[in-house]
Amino acid sequence: MSSCENPNVDKDALMPRRQKFDGKTKICVRCKENTGNVVIRYSVYCKTCFFPLVQTRFRKSLEPSINATPDGPRKKALKAVGSLVIGLSGGTCSTAMLDLVAKSYFAPKNEPTGKLKGGKDHPRNSDKGVWKGKAGISYVEVCGAFPGEKDRTEDIRAVVESYSNSNFEFLPLRLEDSFDSNWWKSVGGDLSTSAQSLARLDLHLVNSSSESSPLQALRTYLSSLPTQTAFYSAVQMLVRLLLLHTSASRDASHLLLGTSLTSLSVNLISGIAQGSGYQVTEEGKEEWNPRPEHGMPLRIVRPLRDVGMKECTIWDWWCKLKIVGEPRSLYSGGKNAIGALTRDFIFGLESDYPATVSTVARTCAKLTPKEGSDEICALCERPAQHGVQAWKSRISIRSYQEVSSAVSGNTRPPHLTEEEITNLTKSSLDITPTSDHPFSLTPLLCYACHTLLTSRSSRGLAASLPQGQSTGDVPLPLWVRSSADMAISAHSHESVPLAVKMSRREMEKEISEFLLSDE
């Protein structure tokens, strides 16, 4: 699999699996004294040196982003403007991250020896903590999306409580909270009277009187998604937004995610494959602005972004940390989703050619979008590119009739009616939302989210979803509804071109230089 040559040409041309350890010396490269215990990217470390190595990489990734303004030449004390929230899934990396945060910044002040470990200037020894208030440790239970899966909230609570640290506060969330107005209110969100608006899959917003439980709403939303890839991406996105809004409600300045170097590379590659290339730099370094008056700018930091999965695993094992999260990836739920396929590829790569994985992450860190952005996507709340739908209508065939007449035996996507498909491709240039032409969600979405909601697949959706879902109204996460409310009320003051559909002739003109002449 991990080969750079064309295997069809010559079997011997396969790139040899590089020896991870040349066998020259087993002595630790750091202390140059002890026999090594572990090989990390071709270097040998002993057990004693392993812990400071990982901790140093962790702090180097985190600390430059703690103070509101980056450090000048003189190192200032670490002081965040807000509180801290830590995302904990119970998996290998976030478990290691929580341990590193606890040991680096929240360790009990009085060591048994009475001596301050790390000296009096060490951040955990300063009188007041680095962050304000208590650190929230937030877990999002996703079993609502995976029927039959165990609820692990109490297992995770036990992990948090094992630190018996009075500065830690466990914040359990559930995926279905995204659809629960009680949660939305609890994080300070508001909904206007049109708040009951739901979107149908033609992406037109409609008002719905139907009330369903948050869990039902979650399942309807997920089962409306056109592909397995979209399903898994949507779950990830809900987790992320739940953490963001929860952090904002606690006046957090930092949200820490346990994304390792390895998983960062997976996210980057699979993100690009799913159309979020525009947001690629966001995976590495990210700032999110809550709604006005609802918190402060939040830095989303991945302090393990320079630490590989292997180091996290060994940290957990040597520190005897319990891994209680759902081992979904081990059983590769949704193994044909782009995310899982990318993960298998990157893991194979990391195992055979460890250095390549960090190259993926570093290369992506250098990418910048060509144009700036001042728009935020209503669904993922990440920067959105201008004019996505105009661009998309130029480069893709969105009319189903054309496709279906060309491809025999293909059936209409099950969740869309012919009318909905027509609406999907219809011009909405000149419309003001009316009952005939409801407001469309499309202009509020980034390219990746638009693709997530609309791209069709030849294969059906994951079989684990409840059958017989109605193809009618699809509930939306509450932050989307609130953004839509704002956009609709803004729209009533000015007329915004919502989407541009090109005529065939315009389309032909656009691509004319690429067309072959008829002769």
Added chain:
Amino acid sequence: MSTISLRIEFGGGLELLFDNKRSYRIDVPSLVPKDNSTDAENLSTKETKPVDVDYLIHHMRDNMLKERVELFMEKDTVRPGILVLINDTDWELEGEGEYRLKDGDEVVFISTLHGG
């Protein structure tokens, strides 16, 4: 036939493939077929070698694994993403599959596939 005794441990969720037991004590022959086949019957007709980790992996697949071989093995060795420690040391420092097992050795298999 002489045997050696080993302690096998699982971490990172890998125990789920092995009857959800984290720790095993097992005996393996000290001489094993070079081709790592685990049916002891025709051992006498085969070329042998002192037992190594490669053989152990095949032994675990044939005698201990409860489900989903592909989550444990790939191409005659452990699947990428599974970390092996021999007596608390990365097996990469010990010759990987060629490490010659000794009586009382502790071999740990940890899945790094657990993510997040």
